[in-house]
Amino acid sequence: MLVYGDRDRLEDPRVVVAQIAAACPTAAAKPGGLIRHALLVSLFIEAAELAQGLADAEFTALGEDDCTPCRDAAMAVVMDLARAVARSWRGEPQPGACALAAELETLSAQPLPETVRIRRPEGYAFYGLYPEAYLEAAARLPPDLPAPVVVIGLRSIGTGLAAMAAVALDAAPPVTLRPIGHPFQRAVRVSARQRAALLADAGASYVIVDEGPGLSGSSFGAVADWLEEAGVPPRRIVFLPSHGGDSGPRSSDRHRRRWAEAVRPVIVFDELVHVAHGPVPPLQCWFEDTLGPAVAPLRDLSGSAWRTASADIAADAADWPPVHAQQERRKFLLRTISGSWLLKFAGLGRLGEAKLDRARALHQAGFTTEPMALRHGFLAERWLDGAQPPSTMSLERLADYLLFRAQRFPAERDTGASLPDLLAMARVNIGEALGTAATVFLDRWTPDILRELNAEGRRVVTDNRLHIWEWLRTTDGRLLKTDSLDHADAHDLIGCQDIAWDVAGAIVEFGLPGAEADRLCGAVGASKRLVAFHLPCYLAFQIGYWSFASSDAGAASMRRFYEEAWKRQAGRGGRSPPPTVTP
Numbered sequence: 001m002l003v004y005g006d007r008d009r010l011e012d013p014r015v016v017v018a019q020i021a022a023a024c025p026t027a028a029a030k031p032g033g034l035i036r037h038a039l040l041v042s043l044f045i046e047a048a049e050l051a052q053g054l055a056d057a058e059f060t061a062l063g064e065d066d067c068t069p070c071r072d073a074a075m076a077v078v079m080d081l082a083r084a085v086a087r088s089w090r091g092e093p094q095p096g097a098c099a100l101a102a103e104l105e106t107l108s109a110q111p112l113p114e115t116v117r118i119r120r121p122e123g124y125a126f127y128g129l130y131p132e133a134y135l136e137a138a139a140r141l142p143p144d145l146p147a148p149v150v151v152i153g154l155r156s157i158g159t160g161l162a163a164m165a166a167v168a169l170d171a172a173p174p175v176t177l178r179p180i181g182h183p184f185q186r187a188v189r190v191s192a193r194q195r196a197a198l199l200a201d202a203g204a205s206y207v208i209v210d211e212g213p214g215l216s217g218s219s220f221g222a223v224a225d226w227l228e229e230a231g232v233p234p235r236r237i238v239f240l241p242s243h244g245g246d247s248g249p250r251s252s253d254r255h256r257r258r259w260a261e262a263v264r265p266v267i268v269f270d271e272l273v274h275v276a277h278g279p280v281p282p283l284q285c286w287f288e289d290t291l292g293p294a295v296a297p298l299r300d301l302s303g304s305a306w307r308t309a310s311a312d313i314a315a316d317a318a319d320w321p322p323v324h325a326q327q328e329r330r331k332f333l334l335r336t337i338s339g340s341w342l343l344k345f346a347g348l349g350r351l352g353e354a355k356l357d358r359a360r361a362l363h364q365a366g367f368t369t370e371p372m373a374l375r376h377g378f379l380a381e382r383w384l385d386g387a388q389p390p391s392t393m394s395l396e397r398l399a400d401y402l403l404f405r406a407q408r409f410p411a412e413r414d415t416g417a418s419l420p421d422l423l424a425m426a427r428v429n430i431g432e433a434l435g436t437a438a439t440v441f442l443d444r445w446t447p448d449i450l451r452e453l454n455a456e457g458r459r460v461v462t463d464n465r466l467h468i469w470e471w472l473r474t475t476d477g478r479l480l481k482t483d484s485l486d487h488a489d490a491h492d493l494i495g496c497q498d499i500a501w502d503v504a505g506a507i508v509e510f511g512l513p514g515a516e517a518d519r520l521c522g523a524v525g526a527s528k529r530l531v532a533f534h535l536p537c538y539l540a541f542q543i544g545y546w547s548f549a550s551s552d553a554g555a556a557s558m559r560r561f562y563e564e565a566w567k568r569q570a571g572r573g574g575r576s577p578p579p580t581v582t583p
Helices: 013-029 034-062 069-090 098-108 131-138 158-169 192-198 218-229 253-261 269-273 350-364 395-408 419-434 436-444 447-456 500-509 514-524 528-548 555-571
Strands: 008-011 116-119 149-154 175-177 205-209 237-240 331-336 339-345 371-375 378-382 471-473 479-481
Touching (some): 013 034, 013 098, 034 069, 034 131, 034 158, 034 371, 069 098, 069 131, 069 158, 131 158, 131 237, 149 158, 158 175, 175 192, 205 218, 218 237, 218 253, 350 371, 395 500, 395 514, 419 436, 419 447, 419 555, 447 528, 500 514, 514 528
Parallel strands (some): 149 175
Antiparallel strands (some): 331 339, 371 378, 471 479
């Protein structure tokens, strides 16, 4: 099934350097505490992303990882900011900004490319992974590791995480490598110069740093394989991963055995954020300046626990909304003297700030609950006690909401899956679920038609999550949209699309008959041809999405729902409601 996808962006490295330099005085001027700490982490992430982009640009040009002055200059900036984050985390005084200013100037003097491609660090964006966790985990490595300790970060996110580990270990700046190849059989390409630098001391220990492991753990394994083949004993190779689980169901026997025996300390999310670290208080106190002190313990709503948080929720679990627990963001219920609040992980750095702006715009327009503040990746929104999913949906309210998004939230053309990619996803997912014969009517979407549709489309930050349980009717009768900020920027391949994607989703989720579907298209100004294209793609994506959630509550029934919808569509010769919507 094709469901997941990566996001990246093109940046001018000189502009990024200038932005970091301009933001540093603002962070330095803040008093010590959570707000300044979050600003330092944001700058650290920006610098690490730039270092990743520059290293990958050189890798593309050379075909291998090498040690170069540009990489060294970029990593020097990352290391300086990693030290600043560590000092802030520990409550230690910060020195002046002279060293960082000099390092930024040195980096600017390098022959930088006009643009670099920066990959989104998934852990910082979606999964509540904090770089401070690696600072703490590295401190738990055995103190008798043979010196020197060589830290190796795996790009992308491992660039910054390795810097945090190097600071904790008082080690040299890390080397970063880009594992390549099949996701389950990664390999590394290392230049002779980089090889000599990594293996310069025959008695060194090696700390391999990355997020994960995922399904196969092959990125971690590829670097460990390379080190062992170069003569490094397994006992001198340790790992810093993001979780304490095994190496993944698709890992090789060699990787699985190594992982089971290896030293690999982990600091989990709850251990990190629910206690104070220097001037950084526990999560329950992050919003005290705005919301007041808590009057009850923080309640974890992650992993589908939100379904039982309301006192008025249906007693019969069969009536609860389905879940895909792996894709849910961290969320908590905070009750304070000012009321009840949902704290949801929105992403570290620039990602969270963008979502706060979007949340404010949606609330001011009357479509969502009130956002109050953003603190170190978590967004606080007012909790709606007693609100329930509506039994019916107002077509006018739905149209107003989609029209607002179409007008207010424009997006760049390349911020989501292309139409050919969506069509390829539909073929794969439907072929796997229902057989190749079920995909025949997709043949009508020829390359010429896709080019025409692409010219018609205008990408916006679509909602991408219009299921009926994502709407709530409040006790005073208002109909509000929940979870409306980031599904166009999630860890899947859809991304931002023309508003026709959301119209197609609404037609499916609310079972709109032809006349109402026509009215919705007209009210939103959606292209009927694009809606007709997106309808089968939407069904195919949902089939894949719920297939990955097969062990979660309600997932199997959701998959059957979309499969039956596909069969009905195919039974009509591929025409989707409204009947007038045809390619």
